[in-house]
Amino acid sequence: MMLDLRSLYQETILEHGKRPRNFGPLLDATHHGRGHNPLCGDQCTVHLKLDGDVITEARFEGLGCAISTASASLMTEALPGMKLADVERLSHDVRALVTGEGDEGVDRDQLGKLAIFEGVRSFPMRVKCATLAWHTLTAAIHQNDNLVTTD
Amino acid sequence: MSRFDVEAARFDFPTLHQKVKGKDLVYLDSAATAHKPKLVIETMRRFYQMDNANVHRGVHELSERATLSYEGARRDIQRYLNAASHREIVFTRGTTEAINLVSNAWGRANLHEGDEILLTWMEHHSNIVPWQLIAEATGAVIKVAPIHDDGSLDMEAFEALLGPRTRMVAVAHVSNALGTVNPVRRIIELAHAHGALVLVDGAQGVPHMRVDVQALGADFYALSGHKLYGPTGIGVLYGRLALLEAMPPWQGGGDMIRVVTFEKTEYAPPPARFEAGTPNISGAIGLGAAVRYLNTLDFDAVHAHELDVLRYGTALLEQIPGVRIVGTAEGKVGVISFLVEGVHPHDLGTALDMEGVAVRTGHHCAQPVMQRMAVFATTRASLGLYNTREDMDRLADALRKSIEVFR
Numbered sequence: 253m254m255l256d257l258r259s260l261y262q263e264t265i266l267e268h269g270k271r272p273r274n275f276g277p278l279l280d281a282t283h284h285g286r287g288h289n290p291l292c293g294d295q296c297t298v299h300l301k302l303d304g305d306v307i308t309e310a311r312f313e314g315l316g317c318a319i320s321t322a323s324a325s326l327m328t329e330a331l332p333g334m335k336l337a338d339v340e341r342l343s344h345d346v347r348a349l350v351t352g353e354g355d356e357g358v359d360r361d362q363l364g365k366l367a368i369f370e371g372v373r374s375f376p377m378r379v380k381c382a383t384l385a386w387h388t389l390t391a392a393i394h395q396n397d398n399l400v401t402t403d
Numbered sequence: 404m405s406r407f408d409v410e411a412a413r414f415d416f417p418t419l420h421q422k423v424k425g426k427d428l429v430y431l432d433s434a435a436t437a438h439k440p441k442l443v444i445e446t447m448r449r450f451y452q453m454d455n456a457n458v459h460r461g462v463h464e465l466s467e468r469a470t471l472s473y474e475g476a477r478r479d480i481q482r483y484l485n486a487a488s489h490r491e492i493v494f495t496r497g498t499t500e501a502i503n504l505v506s507n508a509w510g511r512a513n514l515h516e517g518d519e520i521l522l523t524w525m526e527h528h529s530n531i532v533p534w535q536l537i538a539e540a541t542g543a544v545i546k547v548a549p550i551h552d553d554g555s556l557d558m559e560a561f562e563a564l565l566g567p568r569t570r571m572v573a574v575a576h577v578s579n580a581l582g583t584v585n586p587v588r589r590i591i592e593l594a595h596a597h598g599a600l601v602l603v604d605g606a607q608g609v610p611h612m613r614v615d616v617q618a619l620g621a622d623f624y625a626l627s628g629h630k631l632y633g634p635t636g637i638g639v640l641y642g643r644l645a646l647l648e649a650m651p652p653w654q655g656g657g658d659m660i661r662v663v664t665f666e667k668t669e670y671a672p673p674p675a676r677f678e679a680g681t682p683n684i685s686g687a688i689g690l691g692a693a694v695r696y697l698n699t700l701d702f703d704a705v706h707a708h709e710l711d712v713l714r715y716g717t718a719l720l721e722q723i724p725g726v727r728i729v730g731t732a733e734g735k736v737g738v739i740s741f742l743v744e745g746v747h748p749h750d751l752g753t754a755l756d757m758e759g760v761a762v763r764t765g766h767h768c769a770q771p772v773m774q775r776m777a778v779f780a781t782t783r784a785s786l787g788l789y790n791t792r793e794d795m796d797r798l799a800d801a802l803r804k805s806i807e808v809f810r
Contacts, residue, residue: 256424257757261750261808269750269809292749292765293779315779317747318809378753 259371260378261318264326269318274328278311285392287314289384289402294320296384298328298392305336312388317381319372324385326365336393342366343386349373350382407704413789415440415696426759429797434579434607434738434785435763436629439693443633446692447685458684459658459675473684476691477674483694484624485615486641493647493674494687497638498606499529501625502573504640504677505602506533508653509623510571516542519568521599523548523556523585525578525772530604534573543570550775554581554730562593569599576608576624580767580783581730581776582713582738584608591620600646606630610787611709611736613702616641628686632787633693637686640677647673654679705788709737712786716795723802725810729781740767740781743802746809748782754805755782760798 261269278299287296296314300307310331312324327346331339346366348355352373360367372382380402391400413419416438421428430438450472456465458473474489481489495501514520520534520543538545546569548561556574565572572594577584587608591601602623608614609626616624621641628637642650652659652670656679661669670676716739720726725744743751752764763783766773773779784798 257754257808260753266809270745293770293773294749317749319750375753378749381749 260375262368262371264365264368265318265322268322268325272312272321272325274311274325276311276313278309281309281311283392283395285388285390285396286399287384287388287391287401288399289316289320289380291380291402292317294381294384296320296324296388298324298385298388300331300389300392302336307331307334307336307339312385316384319378319381320384323369323382324388327385327389330364330366331389339389339393343389347383347386350379406701407708407788409708409789409791412700413791415442416789417441417444419789423759423761424757429760429794429801431784431786431790431794431798432761432763433610433787433790434630434783436635437610437632437787438789439632439634439689440696442696443689443692447634447689450685450688457681469684472688472691473682476687479691479694480639483698484609484639484641485617487617488644490673491616491641491644491647493640493642493677494682495625495638495640495677496636496683497627497629498604498625499533499627499638501623501638501640502530502602502604503533504653505623505625505642506537508650508677509600509646510534510537510541510543511653512649512651514538514541514543514570517568518543518570519546519566520544521546521548521561521564521569521572521594523561523574524550524775525554525556525581525583525585525769526573526575527579527604527606528768528770529606530573530575530602531771534571544568547771550583550772551732552776553732554578554583554735554772554776555732556583556585556590558586558589561590565593565597565599567597569594569597571602572599573602573604575604575606576614577605577611577736578730578769578772579607579738580769580772580781581732581740582607582735582785583730583732584612584734584736587621588619591622595620607737612706622646628690628693631690631693632696633690634686637683637690639690642673644673647677650676652676652679656680658682700788709786709788709790712790712792712795713737713739715792716784716786716798719795719799720802723799723806725806726802729776729778737786739784741784742778742781743806746806748780750809751782751802751805754808755798755801758797758801758804760801762798 281299283300294316301309310328456469600622605626624641629635659679748764
């Protein structure tokens with residue numbers, strides 16, 4: 253049965269859940285977003301540094317489960333160097349992959365490590381854990397000061 | 404233990420006997436909702452198959468049967484709670500609606516600027532938010548009695564917070580997040596000595612102990628049917644008749660009136676005054692069946708069994724490195740809330756589910772008490788009368804296995 257559990261908690265997720273990258277404040281950030289998953293109380297803050305329409309640095313803070321922490325960690329690894337237009341596309345693709353809705357055109361190879369979150373769709377109660385960071389990213393890009401939720 | 408045969412009782416609950424993720428289900432989420440005995444399921448099925456009519460209206464045979472069953476359920480519950488009159492039993496959608504009923508109907512008529520409502524830190528959101536709403540509308544003030552580190556109520560501080568302006572004390576009989584049993588009898592004595600009324604949120608109380616509302620001296624006692632082995636969507640507000648009679652209605656509609664003209668409407672006496680519209684007839688009848696089922700059991704023996712399982716499970720969990728139990732008040736019932744070092748409750752909940760073990764994870768709709776205990780979420784194993792020591796063994800085994808994955 254633990255095999256099934258491993259389909260959700262792949263090694264990369266467990267590893268990033270335990271030792272998240274880019275965790276902490278970003279002193280000269282230009283953009284911030286705050287997110288909240290009301291289901292479990294998990295919180296996420298995303299800090300971005302933008303140079304024109306390119307993200308040069310991304311960090312996050314917050315309390316969360318292995319899925320939401322790994323999701324934020326891998327997201328912040330993927331963002332630096334990306335143009336905002338490409339980030340929107342990536343964000344859409346990851347969410348489509350996780351929820352299984354609108355994922356027809358998603359190229360899994362292009363998503364790299366982020367493709368492992370596809371396993372989450374078999375665990376509907378955990379989808380919001382995986383999407384929290386991405387919701388929060390959208391809020392940060394749009395300079396939305398309100399707390400966004402996964403609902 | 405001989406007076407309660409748990410293995411026999413388990414056969415009364417069909418949902419328990421199934422595989423989840425390939426394993427025999429271990430259901431440890433009865434504080435969220437309990438499973439239903441066959442008697443409840445059958446009674447409700449029979450109502451829809453044989454009777455199904457509206458109550459208090461038609462003169463035809465089916466309506467008469469429905470009315471008799473509905474009012475019969477009210478009397479079953481009256482006897483179960485030892486209320487003085489069946490008119491003190493108001494059917495609601497659940498505990499939440501029962502509390503909202505009191506906060507609205509009683510609160511609007513009786514609360515004024517500066518009056519105080521006394522709550523405790525361990526209340527469920529449903530015994531906090533209705534009072535906040537009415538406080539906002541009336542200018543009343545909310546006071547909160549603190550709790551100790553073990554999750555028990557600080558009675559000294561509670562007493563000190565009672566004052567001449569205290570009008571209502573609203574307190575959980577049992578904390579849903581921690582399992583703490585509050586000394587409600589003492590609370591009621593103290594509150595009454597200060598001229599305040601007491602509403603007991605009995606959602607988690609009545610499933611674990613025999614409640615005698617008269618012996619307690621409660622002014623209001625709210626409960627949910629589905630946590631008492633009955634259906635969802637039905638609950639009860641017990642209210643002392645004199646109080647209910649003096650309260651205005653809070654919802655208007657059919658069934659709650661005596662005479663309606665466009666000039667003036669005369670309201671029906673309680674409980675009908677508070678049951679506007681077609682009620683949850685099958686739900687009430689199902690809840691009646693649930694208490695009739697419980698009446699067939701020796702409740703003291705059931706309670707002793709539940710305590711045995713609780714103590715056994717607590718001892719098992721305490722042996723697992725990194726496990727910390729949150730809420731250790733003396734005399735607690737029904738709930739083991741715990742943390743595992745380095746493992747988020749949500750991840751743990753998924754991992755336990757993979758082993759067929761159903762628990763609740765999160766803040767348990769009681770964020771203030773989570774804050775007070777300095778945790779943001781816990782994993783909660785909660786017991787029903789059908790749980791066994793073997794269930795606790797399965798929980799402990801699944802827990803060890805899960806910890807291996809996440810550590």
